């Protein structure tokens with residue numbers, strides 16, 4: 001929101017607690033066009049993907065720092081049944097367009113006995129770097145601290161992630177916390193420069209022989225403690241994807257802010273005209289935030305309506 005508003009010449013002050021562990025700081029930041037056992041295309045992907053790409057690229061051009069890494073994603077199929085499902089999916093408009101023009105060989109050391117799909121329109125945002133860069137750019141207009149109430153001047157937007165569930169102004173919203181655990185692995189001998197995904201687990205190459213690997217979903221849990229069960233769940237699933245052994249070098253957890261599955265919500269508070277909300281990014285924040293931040297910023301500048309599918313006042 002800060003970037004979208006500044007691009008429209010609005011003065012922005014960000015107030016942030018600066019917590020070490022947040023959903024954004026723990027997330028892998030992956031954009032994956034087709035997910036889940038049913039190989040479902042992400043909601044409004046055709047629209048959200050180009051918007052995200054142009055948003056992150058424009059920030060890279062303005063700052064000279066790389067934050068978004070476009071990278072193919074290889075989806076290993078789980079069964080013959082799933083392969084048939086994909087053939088049927090291809091009859092639905094929008095699915096064939098997700099596939100890379102030239103399918104890639106999944107590469108060595110992966111379990112690809114039922115075949116694989118390759119998607120070009122994928123990648124990851126280095127969210128920690130994006131936050132650091134934003135803070136550096138804003139300088140004095142980034143304040144570490146607690147935002148307790150609306151500022152006297154201007155408009156106050158609450159973009160609080162899961163902490164929004166405790167905001168008395170928005171306690172009527174049905175937040176559904178979804179704790180996620182994620183590992184960082186050292187995998188000697190794995191040469192892989194694409195994201196690989198199979199049966200509820202993915203591997204993201206982050207340099208050297210290091211990979212991020214995740215993630216769990218624990219609905220209703222609100223703590224950020226990594227657990228032995230979470231680690232076990234990820235490692236068990238990884239065994240279905242990879243033939244090599246690994247070493248765990250880090251294990252983190254945080255809570256995804258979900259209000260409605262896979263769709264964020266934004267807009268003005270129904271009773272307070274100068275208080276707004278941008279939250280519920282769920283597990284697809286990197287894909288969906290740019291498009292809807294631009295849309296909300298346009299609205300705040302008096303140009304057009306909030307997209308009806310995400311407008312806070314129309315969807316609750």
Ligand SMILES: Cc1cc2nc3c(=O)[nH]c(=O)nc-3n(C[C@H](O)[C@H](O)[C@H](O)COP(=O)(O)OP(=O)(O)OC[C@H]3O[C@@H](n4cnc5c(N)ncnc54)[C@H](O)[C@@H]3O)c2cc1C
Nearest residue numbers: 017023024027028029030147160161163180281284285286
């Ligand atoms: C394990 C895991 C893996 C994930 N993987 C992906 C992925 O691959 N792709 C993807 O798109 N998404 C992923 N996500 C989800 C992603 O993290 C979220 O969609 C997104 O980062 C949420 O961003 P946010 O800014 O809304 O919330 P947050 O990241 O929680 O940020 C909210 C900020 O507001 C601050 N704050 C809150 N209240 C106040 C207050 N009153 N005053 C001052 N500051 C306040 C907090 O300190 C925090 O800095 C993952 C999440 C997890 C946990």
